Amino acid sequence: MRRQTLNEKALERYRALFEPKSMAVIGVSTRNDRHPANVIFNKNRLHYPIEVYAVNPSKGRLQGEPVYASVSEIPGKVDLAVIVVRAEQVRQVLADCIEARVGAGVIISGGFAEAGRSDLQEEIAALAREADFPFLGPNCIGMFSPPFVDTNFIAAERIVSPSPGNIALVCQSGGILVDLMIKLTGEGTGLSRAVSIGNKVLIREPDLLDYFIHDDRTRVIAFYVEGFGRGEGRTFLEAAARCPKPIVVLKSGKSPLGTTAVSSHTASLAGDYRVFSAALAQFGVLEAKNETELVNFCESLSRYRAPIKGNIAIVTGSGGHGVLAVDLCSALRLSVPTLPVEAQGELRSRISPSIQAIASLKNPFDLTGSATDEDFAAAVAYLWSRPEIDCVIALLLPYMPGISMDLGARLSFVAKQMDKMLVAYVPHVEKYQILTEGFELNGVPVAHSVEGAVLMAEAMRRWGRC
Amino acid sequence: MLSRKTQALLEAAKGHGWVFEPDAKAMLKERGLPVPCFATAATRDEARSKAHKIGYPVVAKVVSPLIVHKSDVGGVVVGIRTDHELDAAFSRLAGLDGFEGVLVEEMLPGGVELIVGATIDLQFGPVILLGLGGTSVEIYKDTALRLAPLEPKDVLSMVGELKAHPLLEGYRGAEPVDMTELTRVLVLFSRFVMELEGWIESIDLNPVVCRGSRCTIADARIMLAK
Numbered sequence: 001m002r003r004q005t006l007n008e009k010a011l012e013r014y015r016a017l018f019e020p021k022s023m024a025v026i027g028v029s030t031r032n033d034r035h036p037a038n039v040i041f042n043k044n045r046l047h048y049p050i051e052v053y054a055v056n057p058s059k060g061r062l063q064g065e066p067v068y069a070s071v072s073e074i075p076g077k078v079d080l081a082v083i084v085v086r087a088e089q090v091r092q093v094l095a096d097c098i099e100a101r102v103g104a105g106v107i108i109s110g111g112f113a114e115a116g117r118s119d120l121q122e123e124i125a126a127l128a129r130e131a132d133f134p135f136l137g138p139n140c141i142g143m144f145s146p147p148f149v150d151t152n153f154i155a156a157e158r159i160v161s162p163s164p165g166n167i168a169l170v171c172q173s174g175g176i177l178v179d180l181m182i183k184l185t186g187e188g189t190g191l192s193r194a195v196s197i198g199n200k201v202l203i204r205e206p207d208l209l210d211y212f213i214h215d216d217r218t219r220v221i222a223f224y225v226e227g228f229g230r231g232e233g234r235t236f237l238e239a240a241a242r243c244p245k246p247i248v249v250l251k252s253g254k255s256p257l258g259t260t261a262v263s264s265h266t267a268s269l270a271g272d273y274r275v276f277s278a279a280l281a282q283f284g285v286l287e288a289k290n291e292t293e294l295v296n297f298c299e300s301l302s303r304y305r306a307p308i309k310g311n312i313a314i315v316t317g318s319g320g321h322g323v324l325a326v327d328l329c330s331a332l333r334l335s336v337p338t339l340p341v342e343a344q345g346e347l348r349s350r351i352s353p354s355i356q357a358i359a360s361l362k363n364p365f366d367l368t369g370s371a372t373d374e375d376f377a378a379a380v381a382y383l384w385s386r387p388e389i390d391c392v393i394a395l396l397l398p399y400m401p402g403i404s405m406d407l408g409a410r411l412s413f414v415a416k417q418m419d420k421m422l423v424a425y426v427p428h429v430e431k432y433q434i435l436t437e438g439f440e441l442n443g444v445p446v447a448h449s450v451e452g453a454v455l456m457a458e459a460m461r462r463w464g465r466c
Numbered sequence: 467m468l469s470r471k472t473q474a475l476l477e478a479a480k481g482h483g484w485v486f487e488p489d490a491k492a493m494l495k496e497r498g499l500p501v502p503c504f505a506t507a508a509t510r511d512e513a514r515s516k517a518h519k520i521g522y523p524v525v526a527k528v529v530s531p532l533i534v535h536k537s538d539v540g541g542v543v544v545g546i547r548t549d550h551e552l553d554a555a556f557s558r559l560a561g562l563d564g565f566e567g568v569l570v571e572e573m574l575p576g577g578v579e580l581i582v583g584a585t586i587d588l589q590f591g592p593v594i595l596l597g598l599g600g601t602s603v604e605i606y607k608d609t610a611l612r613l614a615p616l617e618p619k620d621v622l623s624m625v626g627e628l629k630a631h632p633l634l635e636g637y638r639g640a641e642p643v644d645m646t647e648l649t650r651v652l653v654l655f656s657r658f659v660m661e662l663e664g665w666i667e668s669i670d671l672n673p674v675v676c677r678g679s680r681c682t683i684a685d686a687r688i689m690l691a692k
Contacts, residue, residue, distance in 0.1 A: 233589035266583025266595045267668040275587045278611035
């Protein structure tokens, strides 16, 4: 049966979850400042524009603020409850939250199905379903939703500050979530929401997908999936089919744990992962085979909207880098077209006389180590004017003497002016940060490997096929 | 909706865990899926009269609750041209485990042999498989998968995904597979599979023999859900 898309009431509940104005942290300690609940309390009180209330039955004071015995004693309205109490106590706390008309919850506590206590898990699921009370978890780190809230219980000084952006990231595993947040941040890519769903008792991947379709802050939706429940994969894809935004999925656990004897060819050939992968492709979801693909696909999709056909021009000052990129393109069946002879002549006339005799102007376009900023700008602009090309990959080696740190911004402006796709590769060292930021702060993605740059082009080509 | 007849056949097959080939073909035929002319016979004389009706050459296959993989035990005799050859085939098949009779079938002319399959995936539900058929499918693994139900465009993209697709398009002067007919068969089959979801574990239609404007299901194995 086809599920309906979210109605206004459901959207409001998700807004209470992701954009709360007030929050209760239930289970703070008055003795241990490193308690996860205390970390969440401190972090949000200091860094987010949200009213934070501490809750613990033993009361007292925390950082000069009152600790409330129960959520019902909090004087103001509470949008979000973050629950960090022992598994056995979660049911009562949840009932209190429902009673106090809290909008939504994040249950950080572990000790449920993953510890053999499916009974406790089913109890809280039934209670919340009955009351139509949405919650993330249990056994999760909740979410990071800038600039509203961050329920991740890692102290601010222990993690890079993720930048706000337009990618929503959903992981079953909290560890992978934090790791991917760090990696995306390292690529200069920002997040709109980062969600760990843990045991995903109530809110699951298809629910979040439905919400992110409506979420104006989100343009790209990425999932790290360990597995779907019975029939849940199909529900997810039905939601994907009505999603106008690109969806990227990384599946872990691709190899079968043990093959049981199968009685038909089809059962033997249609393994879990093969079906998973084929189904994603059938419904226009981009499958990332590994973390590198996920990060590069997301970066590219977050910066560009228009898909490409995949006709790539590779511009470089190093022949070796150019050939490497061509190999990677051909492995993905991205086309690397050669220009007609007259066009090569025209391009040659536009670059400095000093390199006209030595530059190789077949694709890859090797402008040589003597090329300058002007040569790169002229070559890239000319290539975009050609109908054979819909994406330029610029492989930049900043140690070349003719290249300045201004080249990033300069090429980005040309790209914006011509509304074409540009991807750059710059070696990832602090020394070249101005060059990298010249691209990134002007909307052009920079990969930190040649492979990454090719994957960014591949993302926009695959998005076009959906 | 499954017909009452199909439901009865599935119900009756539950004891073995799989559907006998004549019953499987009857179900497929009822859904408009192309199967060869076939009949079952419990005796030699019956086999002869059925063969005369169908017309030589014919194929004879063992029907036995103990034999799922017929060709592994010599349970299939092809190219039978005379009453005499049919008698010999009958005698041989009658010696196999659990013999209950024979399936006498029109001998299909050679063509491109495909496998069309179905399985019920835990996460995604009914899935359709298309590949190069025959007994070596599990060696080459040249197959494409899609969630059921299929749309015509899915069939085209499945064919395009096969390494063997030039074989379907008329390799080195051979006759190409009729894509309109193959599409019709796969789309129809995928809709049937949607209705079989609660009943089956997997289905192999292998081979499906494509020649000229026909794509005929030469063998059908329906394994039931445990």
